[in-house]
Structures are given as structure tokens and as C-alpha cells.
Amino acid sequence: DTEGHGTHTSTTVAGTYVKDASYFGYAPGTARGMAPMARVAMYKALWEEGAYTTDIIAAIDQAITDGVDVLSMSLGLDEVKLYEDPIAIATFAAIEKNIFVSTSAGNEGPDVETLHNGTPWVITVAAGTMDRDFGATLILGNKVSINGLAQYPGNFTSTEFPIVFMDTCSNKTELSKIKQKIIVCQDPGKEDSLDDQFNNIQAAGNIAAVFITNSSSVDVFVQSPFPAIFLVQKDGDTVVDFIKSNTDPKASIVFKKTILGIKPSPRVTSYTSRGPSYSCPLVLKPDIMAPGDSVLAAWPPNIAAARVNQDLVFTNFNLLSGTSMACPHVSGIAALLKAVYPNWSPAAIRSALMTTSDQIDNTGSPIKDIGGNLRPADPLAMGAGHVNPNKALNPGLIYDATVQDYVDLLCGLNFTKQQIKTITKTSSNNCSNPSLDLNYPSFIAFFNDRSAKPNSTTVVEFGRTVTNVGDGSFTYKANVTPINGLKVTVEPDTLVFKTKYEKKSYKLSIEGPKQLHKAVLFGYLTWEDSGKEHVVTSPIVATSYKIEK
Template sequence: GTTKGGSPRARVAAYKVCWPPFHGAECFDADILAAFDMAIHDGVDALSLSLGGYATDYFNDGLAIGSFHAIQKGISVICSAGNSGPTPASVSNTAPWILTVGASTMDREFPAYVSFSDNQIKGQSLSSLGLTHEQYAMISSIEAKAANSSAHDAQLCYLNSLDPEKVKGKIVVCLRGINPRVEKGEAVHLAGGAGMVLANDKSAGDEIIADAHVLPATHISYSDGVYLFTYLNSTKSPLGYITLPKTKIDTSPAPVMAAFSSQGPNSVNPEILKPDITAPGVSILAAYSTASSPTGLSFDARRTPFNVESGTSMSCPHISGVVGLLTTLHPTWSPAMIKSAIMTTARIRDNKEKVIKNSSMYDATPFNYGAGHVMPNHAMDPGLVYDITPSDYLDFLCALGYNSTRMRAFSNESHSCPLKPMELENLNYPSISIPNLFGSKTVTRTVTNVGPPGKYIAFVYAPRGVSVTVKPAVLDFEKFGELKKFKVTMKVIQEEVQYDTYVFGRLIWSDDKHHVRSPLVVKAKY
């Protein structure tokens, strides 16, 4: 069939900032900042950066500094949230002027089944081979341990950890974790195995990924893996086979959050919810360099101009494509307005009309998906937007205690800090996060009408144990471009609240046609 990018008529300018590893690092701030300077000079409209590292103070973060210079010139900056999930507070690119993107699945899969006894388990694979013509002996990798290898290495199918005499001609079941997924298949292949089943460990849950395996293989969930290992351990001569992968569309539930997608809360400023949004980042078809193998592993001699990859590095350019379309449609909008349109029109329900799930199939939260899964067509016409100027961001830095020397890293222009520092929660962000709610707190927001005149009514889904009051509860806009201010007061309900635990809700402004949604994130303190 035919495929195209998210912003198909966009012109792409590419700036190389990453190089072969040097002392363990590949992408240096000096190169990143030089690329920002060149891109700003070249007049780009949006910058897509599938880059990141450990979250740190903005003054020590080249991405935060460079991206601020870009948004000062009206250039949107979109960055990956990181692939350190499901660890809490692992999200990177936490600066409020960056649009930070998590990764979720979509309703397309590449199923490859493992059949055994009277059972068939659905996995995912992009292997070009299957084992459908006969039954093959099956063995757990830990049972196939080489004499000079540890049980740990064999269980994870490290290279040279398997005994060829035990593995030859068999399907080996390996455990996910630590070493690359495709490398595990290479370990089975080198030992003479016929195929591999890759089972998730508990932390990966139900997240399964289609990889270009080097032998017939499929990747299955944690719960299915437990079932398969039980079969292997209870059967004298286990047999099975692996089917050839096929493409299947309209699958459900979708989207589901990827286990690898880095999570909130924001470890630098929990007053700013991160990630901001989630987008497709699992098994994404994209153009690929023929200078490298589809797995990026040294033993893989294959070359292909297209590949299927997973990571927040794949979800980030999805949002960049949407930003490109919105920039074309609304050329006068600021980066903050574009970000707001994307966030406030996002969806938190899947295609089964249930709350989006995490990889363990529990309800996900804004720490997983931010404002939700992107809905590009809705973002075209958001109704209301939350705008933020570069000066507002500088006031935010003032509130963090930045002195004049640090401020100059972000702005070449002098900026006078307000005599009374702003409260961090009052940055005009499209989400509201209060990490330290003592009794009650009021925050202020301002919305700009970017649609026709209309009356918007506030609907609140309050976080558990917290009462929420919005004043005024009705915003009546008489013209395009009109601004309206409102206040949101959150108050602890002492007999219901659970202290030191984040709870979540939503504020929705609606005129019946537009539904402007903002996540509410609160942690009550004694």
C-alpha cells in the first residue's frame, strides 16, 4: 500500500548532532546548541528532537536552553519523553516550553502466534520466517544453559549462554530484559535453534513489540509467558510451532501506553505536568538508513530502506507532523497556542471507550499520557487555547531563583523579574499540577478564544478527596481573540483524601461543540 508522513508536504532540514560514542556519550550539548542556532538561522517552523537524557536543572540542560531560543523566535520544539519507563519520575525534557511526547500503541499489529498443545498465544514479530509445517520441540532457555554459563545469562539468552546440543532444532523460550531483544534470537540462532519465543518479564507487562528477528520468532506478554513456562515445566516433551507474521488492523484495545515510555511526575518542577501528550510510538513504519542494519546490531548484515521501530523517538515526530500541519493552518499561533491545541483536544479513552491502559492493563494516568493521546483533526479547531509568552517563561525562571547570569543563557535581552515572584502553578499551562496541596490553593488561568463567539461552561471531574471550584463557571466570548481569566480552587476533603498520594481529575470547558480538557494533578500534604 501507500504510506506518507504526518506532514507530507513539509520540507525537512536535518542537522546532525549525534556521533559514534566517545567516553560513553554520543550527543553533546555543543553540537545540539550549534544545530539550534543553525535551524533558527535557516527559519524552520518546528524542531523535532528525538533526544534526551536525565532530567536536570534547565541551566545545565542544553536542550532546554536551545529550545528556549527557538520558541523566542516562534519555533515549536517537540522532544521525546524518554524510554526509561515504567519507572516513576523518569520523564526527561521537562522544561515547560518544550512539547514532551510519550509513546503508545495504535490499532495495527503484526501478530505471530506460538501454538502448543491445544493453545495458541498471540505475539508480535517482523520475522520473515515462520515454523508452520511441523511440530518442534520446545525448551526453556534456562534449561538450555551452557555448562560455562550462569542461569541468569541463559534465562536472558545472552550470546554464547546456550548449549547447542540442548538447543539444536528446537524453539527456545527466552526472557525479556537487559540485552537487546533481537540479540536474544541471535543467541538461539548461533546455538542451532529453530525459533524463539520472547516472553516479557513482569515490568514489561503486556507490552509486546514487533522486531525484525533473525529467525522465526514471536514476542509475547508477561501473563502469556507465565502460562507458556508452566506448560514447558509440566510437560515431558513439549511441542509447538510459530506462525509467519501478518499485518492486522483495527485491533483493540488501542491505544495502550508503552511500558518503556518514561513517566511523570516531573522531577525538576512537579508543578508542570510531564509528559504533555502521547502519540504512536510502538512498531512504527518509517524510512531507514541503509548504512545500518534494521536492528542496529553488529552481527546483522541485512539492509532495508524502511523499518519498523519503537520508542518515544518514534512518537515525537508524530507530534512534530501535527505541529507542522497546525503551523500551516494557523501561521500566527505561538508555540504555546499550538501545544495547547494539541493537549486540550487529546483523548484519554481507547477504541473500546475505556480509559487508556498502561502496559500492565491497569488504567493509565496523566503521568503516563499527559493530556492524552493526540487527536490531530480535533486540534485544528480547539475553541480555546492557553497562551504563554517567552516573557512568561522568563518570569517562571525568576520564580525558580535564577540570577541575571543564568537568565542570560536563555535570553539575550534583559529581563526584569517581578517584585513579587509568580507562583509556579500559575504559569498559564494547559494542565494544572499542584504537588503540595496544604488545605486549599487557588490557581489562575487565562484562555484565548480562537473560535466563533460562544458560551463555555466549566465541567469538573474532581480528583478523589479534593473539591474543585471554578470561578467564573461560565465564560461568554463575544469575539475572536478575546481573553478570559478564571480561577480554580482546590481544597482537601479531610475525611476522604489520601495524603502524599497523587490523584487525578479533569477540567473541561465546553460550548457543546468544543471540549477544552485540562488534566488536574494533585498531591495533598499534611
């Protein structure tokens, strides 16, 4: 591993227990992967020389030949059609062999239509935050302690130093004159202003810096090569008031703090790529969200993990962020599910993960989107919700899909015979029942007829079949959250299952304006059994986006 990425992701999936793990003192404790008893088979698809389609396909083909149970792929190609996407093409064969495929959504958010791996037969994973932060404590001379974000990897003395407020820290000449003082900078909140301040302080070589900022891109700067702490505006005001009201203000900083129980969490990260899917917009993507922010996992000891001033520093564990880190969480959880239910199809496992996921954060409110000004996250950002491993063990109902269902979808997409053959590797594809309505645990409807007359409406219909995987007989009742401006109906709204593995079908209809005035409306369909043992949740999205190809 010449880069570290593969070591980090594979240990997130299946790393064994390691005591006293940490990133230079941050996140201390026992580390382990999602499925620590699983075995890892590693296939190198990306090389120093570059990323090649043939290498990606060869790696996936070899994994299939070797008989792996789960494929975890924290890589993807943007804006490619299904029949031109090496991951989509090669993983179709994995599904035929009942191999579960987990992929990352990409890190091009918060813009919409940025997601890759929007492939109907894989699970596409978005990145969320955790209820854990890393930071430092600034202790003012009056003994007031203020916590901020920090991941400075070096050692720092806890001695008191003079502390000085330098406003926007834009005057490089003045900054370079200040020695042996903690510099406080106020971010004016302009584009790249925090970047400029950070670079100015780094060039000046001051002892430590305090950045007061409400920037959502603070994550980029926390792993700072010089001692730096990042404060929100309210706490920053306290520091500035202290400096201005004292003739000889002093302060000290204690780094390497790990703060647990952060509320609210999880939240959707700003960088996680958003749907709709470029390659198959009629299937709602991403599918699910998992922890992706500041994830601790193993790291090659010969690859630098950070810098302290100009010196490279090395460690066995690193903190990384991205959908690459979220994907292996789901891969490992899927491996655990597969161990419990070896006969379940990849679609059944994906369904169990999606329909039992959480839409509510640890404060009891809807999960918020950092990239959407902290509004409630929509399914184009987080999919069905945040993965909940224990609930996924008992989903109640599953939405299954066969290889032929995916072929029916390819036929419905009006691909040529050759394009379908590229994906399925056979020319004998049965296209007698083409369908754009895959039996999927989510719904997306496009209301984007720009030539429509005012007030004209249309109805989008979906057919779904659910399988009872609970032991015994159950009666499920449907409930749809009201979606403003749309009429959503479910027929029938009651499903009675007498035996395990019995299947029942229903129809979901969305009536709305041919041209939706809002970009995205969303809600949820839940099927709940009479004993309240299972709640099977599916996201519903109505959008006016048009996917231009």
C-alpha cells in the same frame, strides 16, 4: 546519518508517500509522514564521537537563523537545571521567533521523575502503543492456529517440525542435543528469566522457539535473530496440552503477520519517562502522548537494521520504539496546525493539541498504563492524553503564553539575574511581576509538607486565561471530575464569549491535606460550550512527590 535515528524521526515528521514499504514483510503498505508536503531541514547535533552541549546549541541556533517553523528534537539530557540545559537555553530563542518546539520525554520509565525536556516553553511527548501488532501464527498438528508476537526478519519454511516442551529451557546441555525441532519454553516470570531463556536457545541453535510469557518486556525480544514467537500464558497452555497429549506432536510457524485493530489501544508504554519535571516541577509534564511503539519509518540502506542468526540484514524501512518516535508525530501535526493557523503562537498550538487529546481508548475505557500494571494512566505518564490531530484543528479555547510570561516564571523560580540571562540572552529582563503560575493547559499541585499536623489542609490556587478561537459567540460551562480527598472549585464556572479572540479569566482552587497520603491523585477540568461543539480538557494532578535537587 551514521546511526539511523535521524532518518527514522525525520521521515516520521515529513516523509513523502512510498508504496510497498515494509520491515521485511511486516507493516506492509504505503508509508508517509505526518506532514508529507512539508520540507525538512536537517541539523546534525549528535556525532559518533559523542554528544556535546555546544553542538546541540549550534544546531538549534542555525535552525532558528534559517527560519524553520517547527523544531523536532528526539534527544534530551537528564536531571539538568533549566539554565544548564542546552535544549532549554537554545529553544528559548526559538520561542521568541515563534518557532514551535517538540521534544521527547525520554525512555527511563516506568519510574517517576525520570523525564527530561520538562521545559515550560516546549511540548514534551510521551510514547503510546498503536492498534497494530506484528506476529506469527503457530499452527499445531491438530490444525489449531495460535497467534503470537514476532518480528523475526528472516525467511522461514512453513514445513511442519516436531515440537517439544522443555519447561524453563534452563538446561543448556539438553537444549543443544535437540535438532530440527521447535522448542517450547515456559517463562517462570522471575527477573531476567526470559532473557536467560532467549540466550540459551540462541546459543543452542535450535530451529525455532516458542516462548510462553506474560513479561511486559517482551518488546525487547520480538526482533529476534532466530525464528521465535511469543505467546501469552493462556495460548501457551493450549500448546503444552497439545504436546503432552500427542505421541508425535508437530507444528509449523508462519511469520510476517501484521495484525490490525488491536484492543485495547492506545496504551502508555512501560518505558516512557514520567513526570514530575526535574527542571520545572510546577509545570505538569509530559504534555501529550503520541504513537511511539514499533513505528515504521525510513532507514539508511547502509546501516544494518537487524540480524538473522549471525548475518546482518539491511532494509529501507525499520520498526523502532521510543519517545524519539512519538515526538516527530507531534512535530508533524504541529506543522499542519501552523499551516492552517500561521499566526498562532507555539503556546496556542500546544494548547490546541493538549486540550483536544483523548483520555479514552478504542474500547471506551480510560487509557491504561502498561508500566502501571494496566491501571488507568495518570497525567504524569501520558500528559493531557493521546494526540487527536483532527480535533486539534478546532479547539474552541486556547491557553496562550507570551515570552514575558516565561520570563515571569523564571523570575518566580528565584533564579539569579545571571541564570535568567543564560536563558534569555539579555540582561534587561523585566522581573516586576514574578509568577510560578504559568498560563498552562494543565495543573499540578504539590501536597508534600511532611511536617504538617494531621488533618491540616491547604489550598493551592491557579489563575488561567483562555482565548476564544471559535467563530462567533459561545458560552462555556466548567465541569471537574470528582477527585477523592480533594475539593476542586472553578470560579467563575461559566464563561461567556461574544466575539472571536475575546479573552476570559478564571480561578481553579484545590483544597487538600498539607501532606497527601497517596502519591498521585488526578482528574480533569473540562470547559464545554452550550452547543457541545467544543470540549476543552485539562488534566489536574495532586501529588505528594518532593523533587530533590
